[in-house]
Amino acid sequence: MKTDQPKYKTTDVVDFVIVGSGAAGGVLAKELSTNGFSVVVLEQGPYLHESDFSHDEIKILHEDFLTNHPKLQPNTFRKTPQDKAKPKRALVYGRAVGGTSNHFTANFWRFHEIDFKERSKIGAVAGSTLVDWPISYADLEPYYTKVEWEVGVSGLAGASPFDPPRSKPYPMPPLPVKANGIIFERAARKLGWNPFPAPMAILSQPRAGRSACVNCGFCLAFGCEVGAKSSSLASMIPLAEKSGKCEIRPNSYVHKIEIDEKGRATGAVYFDEKKNVHLQKAKAVILSANGAETPRLLFLSASSKFPDGLANSSGYVGKNLMFNSSAVSVGVFEEQTNDYKGFAVSRILHDFYELDAQKVGFYGGGGLDARYDMTPIGFAFGRPGERNTSGLPPNSPRWGKDFKAALAHNFTRTFEIFGHGTSLPITNNGFDVDPDVKDAWGLPALRLTYKDHPDDLKLAHWLAARSMELLDAAGAKQKWTYPIDEQQFGVHLLGTCRMGDDPKTSVINADHQTHDVKNLFLCDGSSLVTSGRGQPTMTIMALAFRAADRIMALAKRGDLSA
Amino acid sequence: MEAFASCIIPSDGTPGAREAGVVYFIDRALVTFAVDDQKSYRQGLPEVQKRLHELYPEASLFSAASPEQQEAVLESLDEVGAHTAPRRPRGGFRPGSPAQPLFETLRLHTIAGFLIDPDSDRKGNRGGVGWTVIGREPGHSFQPPFSQIDKDYPGWQPSSATPSAKKDADKK
Numbered sequence: 138m139k140t141d142q143p144k145y146k147t148t149d150v151v152d153f154v155i156v157g158s159g160a161a162g163g164v165l166a167k168e169l170s171t172n173g174f175s176v177v178v179l180e181q182g183p184y185l186h187e188s189d190f191s192h193d194e195i196k197i198l199h200e201d202f203l204t205n206h207p208k209l210q211p212n213t214f215r216k217t218p219q220d221k222a223k224p225k226r227a228l229v230y231g232r233a234v235g236g237t238s239n240h241f242t243a244n245f246w247r248f249h250e251i252d253f254k255e256r257s258k259i260g261a262v263a264g265s266t267l268v269d270w271p272i273s274y275a276d277l278e279p280y281y282t283k284v285e286w287e288v289g290v291s292g293l294a295g296a297s298p299f300d301p302p303r304s305k306p307y308p309m310p311p312l313p314v315k316a317n318g319i320i321f322e323r324a325a326r327k328l329g330w331n332p333f334p335a336p337m338a339i340l341s342q343p344r345a346g347r348s349a350c351v352n353c354g355f356c357l358a359f360g361c362e363v364g365a366k367s368s369s370l371a372s373m374i375p376l377a378e379k380s381g382k383c384e385i386r387p388n389s390y391v392h393k394i395e396i397d398e399k400g401r402a403t404g405a406v407y408f409d410e411k412k413n414v415h416l417q418k419a420k421a422v423i424l425s426a427n428g429a430e431t432p433r434l435l436f437l438s439a440s441s442k443f444p445d446g447l448a449n450s451s452g453y454v455g456k457n458l459m460f461n462s463s464a465v466s467v468g469v470f471e472e473q474t475n476d477y478k479g480f481a482v483s484r485i486l487h488d489f490y491e492l493d494a495q496k497v498g499f500y501g502g503g504g505l506d507a508r509y510d511m512t513p514i515g516f517a518f519g520r521p522g523e524r525n526t527s528g529l530p531p532n533s534p535r536w537g538k539d540f541k542a543a544l545a546h547n548f549t550r551t552f553e554i555f556g557h558g559t560s561l562p563i564t565n566n567g568f569d570v571d572p573d574v575k576d577a578w579g580l581p582a583l584r585l586t587y588k589d590h591p592d593d594l595k596l597a598h599w600l601a602a603r604s605m606e607l608l609d610a611a612g613a614k615q616k617w618t619y620p621i622d623e624q625q626f627g628v629h630l631l632g633t634c635r636m637g638d639d640p641k642t643s644v645i646n647a648d649h650q651t652h653d654v655k656n657l658f659l660c661d662g663s664s665l666v667t668s669g670r671g672q673p674t675m676t677i678m679a680l681a682f683r684a685a686d687r688i689m690a691l692a693k694r695g696d697l698s699a
Numbered sequence: 700m701e702a703f704a705s706c707i708i709p710s711d712g713t714p715g716a717r718e719a720g721v722v723y724f725i726d727r728a729l730v731t732f733a734v735d736d737q738k739s740y741r742q743g744l745p746e747v748q749k750r751l752h753e754l755y756p757e758a759s760l761f762s763a764a765s766p767e768q769q770e771a772v773l774e775s776l777d778e779v780g781a782h783t784a785p786r787r788p789r790g791g792f793r794p795g796s797p798a799q800p801l802f803e804t805l806r807l808h809t810i811a812g813f814l815i816d817p818d819s820d821r822k823g824n825r826g827g828v829g830w831t832v833i834g835r836e837p838g839h840s841f842q843p844p845f846s847q848i849d850k851d852y853p854g855w856q857p858s859s860a861t862p863s864a865k866k867d868a869d870k871k
């Protein structure tokens with residue numbers, strides 16, 4: 138544990154208690170503490186350091202060393218509110234200091250102008266609650282720039298003709314190009330598309346005491362051992378600690394927000410590592426627990442004053458969940474690409490960011506990236522009872538000498554084209570708490586209800602068709618698309634406490650303040666109004682920088698004191 | 700168990716499960732991360748033996764059977780086979796149910812024992828032979844170029860036909 142952290146007593150009324158230390162919580166902790174506010178960050182997971190990370194696929198993927206554990210925290214799933222939910226893993230998120238930013242791919246696309254005002258442009262979409270954001274791209278632009286410079290993003294300004302305006306170039310050049318990026322770039326240009334170097338939250342140069350990427354090849358799902366991946370853990374938490382005003386308190390599982398008789402938040406109630414219960418008092422509470430755990434915490438904090446869940450007068454807490462639609466196509470090439478080396482993505486394209494619904498017959502848009510995010514066991518293995526979940530082509534042998542030969546040939550000659558796109562908000566889709574299933578602490582488990590909007594599935598098929606065209610133009614020897622199923626599992630947890638000016642159809646205002654409780658703020662994936670085109674973390678971090686400014690302005694005006 | 704693992708990844712000119720020490724990996728697995736699978740092994744291994752006798756009444760032990768006989772036993776145990784569309788593994792290789800039949804358990808453990816990071820303390824992938832077989836260089840840090848393709852890449856150039864340029868061309 139770092140020594141320059143203060144140790145607050147739970148009875149100390151600190152300025153802010155922040156629940157969660159991930160992409161949003163880390164940024165807020167750093168911003169508030171370095172501006173002189175006292176902060177306690179309550180993180181349910183352990184405090185892991187770079188030296189705790191490893192390339193042990195069993196530890197990371199099988200034992201959920203960095204992530205929520207399905208045995209301790211089971212989930213249930215159903216397609217519609219009429220169904221009875223059944224136990225099923227519904228989500229993966231980071232459960233350690235740094236949250237999901239420890240193990241993400243680090244694709245760092247800004248949202249474009251259209252993402253904030255699409256409803257105005259295209260009108261209502263049947264079956265969806267699509268609305269505009271209460272803020273615009275221009276409002277968020279300075280904070281996107283702040284993320285790039287303070288957290289650390291590699292990229293090339295002006296490389297994409299579709300990029301929104303920016304006030305400053307990237308602070309460092311793009312990461313080196315990989316073979317899959319080159320193949321992607323050449324094929325895309327043949328088709329008249331506009332590939333460009335991927336903006337990535339991974340350092341291409343040493344910065345702020347952190348190393349540049351060493352291209353180890355264990356990126357998605359793994360923590361970075363050299364601090365090159367711009368997680369909250371690597372970039373923000375150390376600065377928060379250095380402020381002398383911020384205590385990071387790991388193994389602290391918050392299960393209730395305490396509310397006084399005046400309807401104001403007074404602190405957060407949590408289990409410590411030994412399951413003892415504490416109340417950390419604070420002048421204001423910020424939830425950055427992710428798009429599933431933030432609404433769950435509001436449901437767990439229901440009271441006679443807030444019978445449907447805290448801050449839920451709109452009935453929108455937990456609703457309008459968006460996972461982002463996606464499709465993955467795979468190509469096998471004659472020449473060795475060795476894409477197992479390095480980070481996942483070096484080239485992307487945004488030509489399909491805004492599709493014309495009249496022409497394609499559905500709402501949506503997205504981007505494509507060329508990637509390799511498989512590790513050796515993951516490449517070779519398929520899920521038990523399900524066929525060919527590996528990186529090998531359809532109908533590949535699963536054991537024996539032909540299996541071994543396929544691994545030996547394909548591991549260094551395969552890569553994926555990943556299509557990412559929009560999800561439409563639907564009130565039926567969301568997270569709430571299961572009436573029967575409990576977690577290891579006796580708390581109601583997360584229940585997922587999800588059924589993709591038909592347009593989201595049409596978009597996924599459309600993007601897959603473009604990926605297959607691209608693989609064809611690239612001369613892939615073999616190519617296929619993984620089946621596009623209705624989603625029953627998510628890692629992008631967006632929209633479940635959305636931002637808006639109307640308290641009837643949103644949970645927080647543009648300052649991230651809940652409409653119902655003046656000193657309760659929500660900032661994470663749950664705040665998003667639309668899904669963007671598949672890469673939410675950049676926007677979550679930008680929102681957190683902006684939220685910090687807004688919250689500090691309110692605090693200075695005295696709006697948060699009782 | 701070793702004979703079974705050897706059928707999953709044989710030693711056919713290049714190292715297989717045997718050389719990678721998969722059996723030691725499994726021994727350790729069954730008292731660590733795969734402790735729930737002990738039952739599957741206890742109940743499944745006699746089944747393997749039984750299946751051998753059903754198919755080849757004259758055979759004695761599975762480990763002493765011919766490679767053809769062993770493969771025939773595995774084929775009869777593999778209920779999934781390799782004949783449908785592939786699915787993307789969600790979030791890596793996270794397996795589902797802990798109560799899988801032995802074939803699937805052993806397949807997972809053999810693959811994991813063959814390809815696990817040799818620098819981890821799992822006792823698998825001895826000498827990194829599994830990684831060598833699939834063409835992954837040892838080590839945890841690489842510098843570009845990673846392949847001939849990026850070695851020969853001349854460098855990034857902006858697209859010649861930007862959307863606005865394209866529009867102009869369309870007008871003409």
